[in-house]
Amino acid sequence: MKTVRLYACVLSRIVIGGLFVVSGLEKLISPYQNFLYVVQGYEIFPPGVDRVVAGVVPWLELFLGTLFVLGLATSTALAGLMALFAGFIIVVGQAILRRLPLTACGCLGELISFPLPVIIIIDSGLLAVCVFLWRNKGLIRHFGLDRLWDEE
C-alpha cells in the first residue's frame, strides 16, 4: 500500500511539474503579446501590472515546474505551484462570476483550450492533488535530486 502511495506521489509530481513546464514553455516561445492579451481579457489587473503578470507567470511556471519534475527544492516548488493554482482559480472564478465574454481560458497557450468552468474544475482538482502531495512531502522527494542531500 505504501509502495502504491509512493509511486502515485512521484508520478503526480512529474505529471504536474511537466504540465507547468509545457504550459510555461509554450507561452515563452510564443510572442509575449499573445499572453498579455489573455491576461488583459480577465480584466482584473490594472494597466502596467498586467504586463508584469504576463511577463512573470510563464517563467514561474517553467522554473517551478522544472524544479518539481527534477525533485529539486521540492517543497518550495510545490508551495509555488499551489500558489499559482490558487491564483488561477481566483482569476478564472472572478471572470465566471462577472460573466466576462471569454470563450477559452488561454492557460495552456495554444496547445489545448478549455472553457472557463472546465478549467476551474481541473485547477481545483490539481490543487487538491497538490495538497495531498504536501501532506506526503517525504514521499515526493523519492526519485528526485533532493534525495542526494538527504543521503549525505
Place this chain on the structure above:
Amino acid sequence: MKTSMKGVIVLAVLVGLVGGVYGLKQFIHKSPPTNKESRSQVRAKGNPSAPYRIVEFIDFECPACAAGAKYLKDVMEKNKSLIYLEMKYYPLERIHRHAFLSAMYAECALRQGKFWAFYDQLIDQQPKWRQLGDATPAFVSMARKVGLDLQRLDACLQDPSTREAVEKTRAEGRRRQVRSTPTYFVNGQMVVGLRNLKGILEKEGSRTK
C-alpha cells in the same frame, strides 16, 4: 555547505532555462515570412507614407475587432496622414460560425473594388448578423446596399480562389504567430487587442499635440 550547493544547482537550472528559452526562440522565430500579395489583392487604405503602417489580422465576427475597426476609422478620419492600414483575414471558425463566410464575402467585394464599403457594413451590422443562424441573407443585403453585382458575387463565392485567398492570409497569420483577433502589426511590431493599440497611437497623439 550542503544548502549552498543546492542553491547553486537551483541557480544553474534557472540560468539553463533562461538560456534554453532564448535559444529556442531564436531558432523558431527566424524572420517570419510574409506573403507578397499583388496590388489588386491588397486590402489597404490611408497614406502609404504614413508614420504608422498597420497590418491587421481580423475576424469580422469578433466584437473586439469591430470595436478596433471603429476606433481606427475614427483616428484615420481625424488624422488622415497618420496611418496606412492593411487588412488580412484571420477567421476563427472554431468560435465564430460566420467568420469564414464573412471573409469570403469581403474578398468578393474586394474583387469588385468595394472592399471598404462592404467592410464598413460588416462592422456596423455585426451585432445583428453574428446572432443569426444563417447570415447569408444579411450578407446579400449588405452587398446589395453597397452596390455589388450579385451575379458576379455568386460566381466569386463559388470560385475556389476566393477560399484560397482567405486561407492564404490566415496561413500568413499563423506563421506570424497570430493567435487571437484583432492582432495588429504596427510598423512590424506585434500588438494584440485594441487596448494595446490605443496605448501606442495615443502615446503618439499626446507627443504630437
